[in-house]
Amino acid sequence: MQTATKLKTGNRSKTNYIVDLVIGMSFLIATAPNATGEPIHEWLSMGLLVMIVVHLLLHWQWIVAITKKLFGNVAWQQRINYMLNIGLFIDLTIIMFTGVMISKTVVPLLGLELPSNMTWRSLHGLASNIGVVLIGLHLALHWDWIVRSSKRYLIQPIAKRLHKPTNQLATKEQSS
Amino acid sequence: MKLLGRIVIIALAAALVIGSLVTFVPNSAATGFAAGRPERQLTLEADQPTTEQSTSAARPEFAGRERGGDHHEGGFGHIIRNAAIMAIIIALVAFGMRWLRRRRDVVWL
Ligand code: HEM
Numbered sequence: 001m002q003t004a005t006k007l008k009t010g011n012r013s014k015t016n017y018i019v020d021l022v023i024g025m026s027f028l029i030a031t032a033p034n035a036t037g038e039p040i041h042e043w044l045s046m047g048l049l050v051m052i053v054v055h056l057l058l059h060w061q062w063i064v065a066i067t068k069k070l071f072g073n074v075a076w077q078q079r080i081n082y083m084l085n086i087g088l089f090i091d092l093t094i095i096m097f098t099g100v101m102i103s104k105t106v107v108p109l110l111g112l113e114l115p116s117n118m119t120w121r122s123l124h125g126l127a128s129n130i131g132v133v134l135i136g137l138h139l140a141l142h143w144d145w146i147v148r149s150s151k152r153y154l155i156q157p158i159a160k161r162l163h164k165p166t167n168q169l170a171t172k173e174q175s176s
Numbered sequence: 177m178k179l180l181g182r183i184v185i186i187a188l189a190a191a192l193v194i195g196s197l198v199t200f201v202p203n204s205a206a207t208g209f210a211a212g213r214p215e216r217q218l219t220l221e222a223d224q225p226t227t228e229q230s231t232s233a234a235r236p237e238f239a240g241r242e243r244g245g246d247h248h249e250g251g252f253g254h255i256i257r258n259a260a261i262m263a264i265i266i267a268l269v270a271f272g273m274r275w276l277r278r279r280r281d282v283v284w285l
């Protein structure tokens with residue numbers, strides 16, 4: 001997290017915040033295919049796949065820095081973080097792959113028919129349940145950042161908008 | 177170019193995971209995959225687990241786990257459930273860590 005703080009400029013962390021908000025929401029919705037219907041589930045998840053690649057590209061410096069230092073001296077928290085991120089990557093890859101294997105919308109659209117099999121289906125459900133736990137941990141390790149960014153990019157802008165009229169009123173009263 | 181290289185690295189890492197998955201999953205799907213596309217599996221094999229799946233006649237290839245079958249996974253309640261699980265994990269881990277750090281029992285945190 002230290003590296004991330006050093007690297008990010010104001011805009012970069014706002015971008016991160018928006019991307020993280022979008023993948024967080026999309027993931028939650030993707031865990032409930034019967035709520036959205038199956039076609040939306042598949043298209044949403046394909047979008048999520050792209051956004052996760054963007055998420056990784058945005059954190060590329062962190063990945064390179066910690067990979068280089070992994071066996072040297074790096075804070076234990078970063079090491080745990082790294083292991084968790086590897087687990088996340090494996091889990092999300094399994095979800096996406098098994099999802100494609102059981103796809104009824106996206107893959108048939110491409111004119112392909114894959115062998116239908118229970119194993120992929122149950123792996124898909126299992127990996128997505130594990131994903132809920134792993135992403136929960138991932139978010140927990142960045143909780144301070146999330147709280148800070150939410151204040152800066154979500155709560156303050158809304159509060160500013162709500163308070164503006166009263167501020168203007170106050171200055172007018174003072175000047176008159 | 178740099179961006180493309182990074183995307184290629186991510187794709188290779190994903191391919192590694194998928195490759196291991198396909199080799200390690202001992203299943204007709206995995207073996208059938210290498211040998212070409214097998215027929216759709218319409219019935220459960222004798223050695224396939226049926227404990228948590230019914231063998232509904234409606235969509236036997238999903239062993240009854242189809243919508244309208246005997247599983248009720250994935251409705252709106254599911255979003256709430258998963259959000260709640262994440263919230264509990266965050267509460268336990270994020271605030272637990274803060275607490276441990278304050279007590280200085282765990283130095284490396
Ligand atoms: C394939 C799955 C994912 C992988 C491999 C991954 C990996 C990473 C990496 C490498 C970092 C930066 C290093 C760090 O400080 O730990 C990071 C940060 C972060 N990720 Fe993820 N992530 C994944 C999914 C998600 C999802 C689904 C969310 C949900 C919102 C999320 C939210 C965050 C947040 C909030 C940060 C901190 C941002 C910052 O410090 O700028 N990640 N992730």
Ligand code: HEM
Binds near residue numbers: 243
């Ligand atoms: C992060 C991404 C994803 C998550 C969290 C997720 C989660 C889930 C869950 C929880 C189920 C229900 C499983 C069960 O009842 O055992 C499911 C079903 C399914 N998923 Fe995904 N999935 C994701 C990505 C994908 C992708 C990329 C595809 C295909 C392109 C896909 C295709 C399907 C299909 C076809 C079903 C069966 C739906 C039905 O029978 O109505 N999923 N998914």
